[in-house]
Amino acid sequence: MSTVAEVFAHTLKEIGVRYVFGVPSGNMIDYVEALRKEDGIDFILVGHEATAAFMAGVCGRLTGVPGVCFATFGPGATNLSTGVGGAQLDRFPLLAFTDEMPDDLLKRTVQMNINHQQLFFPITKWTTRLNENNVEEIILKGAGIATDDQPGAVHIGIPAGIGRNPVQKVKADVDYLRLEKKRWSPLVADQIAKVEKLIQKCKKPVLAVGLSAVHAQVSEQLIALAEKFQVPVVLTPMAKGLFPENHPLYAGVLFHALSNQVAKVYSQADLVIGIGYDPVEFNYEDWMPSVPLIHIDQQEANVASGQIPEVSNVIGTLEVALSEMLKLDVNRKVWDLQFLQENKQQIFKKLTPKSGSFVPLTLLDELRKVLPDEGILAVDVGAHLHLVGQQWRTPKPDKLLMTNGWSSMGFAIPAALAAKLCNPDLPVVALMGDGGFLMMAGELATAKRLKLNIVFVVIYDNSLSLISIKQSKKNFHSGYGTDLNVLSEEPTNHYFGVPVVRVTNRKEYESALAKAFAADGPLVIEAVVSSDEYDELVLQPNK
Secondary structure, three states, rough: OEEEEEEEEEEEEHOOOEEEEEEEOOOOHHHHHHHHHOOOOEEEEEOOOHHHHHHHHHHHHHHHHOOEEOOOOOOOHHHHHHHHEEEEHHOOOEEEEEEEOOOHHOOOOOOOOHHHHHHHHHHHOOEEEEEOOOOOHHHHHHHHHHHOHHHHHHHEEEEOOOOEEEEEOOOOOOHHHOOOOOOOOOOOOOHHHHHHHHHHHHEEEEEEEEEHHHHHHHHHHHHHHHHOOOOOEEEEEHOOOOOOOOOOOEEEEEEOHHHHHHHHOOOOOOOOEEOOOEEEEEEEOOOOOOEEEEEEEEEOOOOOOOOOOEEEEOOOHHHHHHHHHHOOOOOOOOOOOHHHHHHHHHHHOOOOOOOOOOOHHHHHHHHHHHOOOOEEEEEOOHHHHHHHHHOOOOOOHHHEEEEOOOOOOOOOOHHHHHHHHHHHOOEEEEEEHHHHHHHHHHHHHOOOOOOOOEEEEEEOEEEHHHHHHHHHHOOOOOOOOOOOOOOOOOOEEEOOEEEEEEEOOOOHHHHHHHHHHHHHOOOOEEEEEEOOOOHHOOOOOOO
């Protein structure tokens, strides 16, 4: 007869989980041992529970199979919650397990005891608690919820002390792989017919594409629709890579660097067509001109009352909706294609570093030259993210990993670790500011222990630059509470055995990149740059 821990490990393996990330507790060691014995699935020890959740979320994002993490009571759970919230708002499928007190102690005053169900309720799609008789059923149901429709996080509490208990019922009645998805909606055609006149009437519509379109994998249909209507396309940052930057109808990324330049396009629109647009990244009303909105997604548009003249929802599966859109016989629109091309060229020109300069744009420019198209860049939150979001040439969405729904600093290192585990043969780079690096520097020990040859590029400007820019825009003191001053005069030669190369100019940086990509393990590049260029590029007006 199988134990709870053995069914736990076997069920996760059966749904395709490859890694379980966490910091084990006394109660969890039964599950760690079960994972050790189960072929094809491994437990990965990390330095902090937030790392475990971030790594699991990114594994879910890259594979489509829910990532898995676990933590102990109280502080373990609260640490884990940072990454769980990330999976929820960045739309990564995740199963988060935590210890919970047994039934007789749940409501008692006990060391480390808090109500995990209440803790995780606002940052998950579902939170529940398993027992000896429903282990497989709860895991499969949780996996289905985590991956269905809008992906996200699920929390499952495990009562302490049941790991070795026998399981009476092994085969569950639920198979998450066979859960019926919303693949087709008979109402889509009728809904498209209702908005056809609006599309026919407009002269300059713009397509605004968001995160849900990435999950639906509708790149080909999106390109075909833009070309059929001859209209420009703007993307939210996490949808970057869904529409090629070299396409004549590509107009740029919302919210990130030079958003005022991108606004020169969409401010001319007389209709916005949102395709898989998820407001978790950027609300419609924060950038849209005062024109009608057609919102195509599986959920209705989330907009502020009275701020958009007319909102028409087309609710259904994106591929079905786009197929119906492509059937429409509408007149080609009147956008000036030369203007679109010139505006895009101006954006890219402003995001090209000046010859001989050594600034954050230089780091991106040189890195893009050496990172192959199949390579993966994981980028942290900060002013540099705004540059990446607009400047970085992205062949596919899964080649650029960022957090723009949750927007937690410290994301880049765990994301890169997960990306390398999921894609061991691909080159992986983590790009971060010095502030984000400080939060997760300890995980370099994890990279060293796992022998992951990841290139870590740290932008050292000794400041929380994005906050400093916001201070300046309000005429506040721009250094107070944001100066880091963490870079000593003497170069660091290693972190936890991971070698470090410090660079202060382009030539040194090029040499360091060559060394890093040729290494058989992780390497950190400390790039000492000025943050002055951010002021003219980042946090520009969206209207």
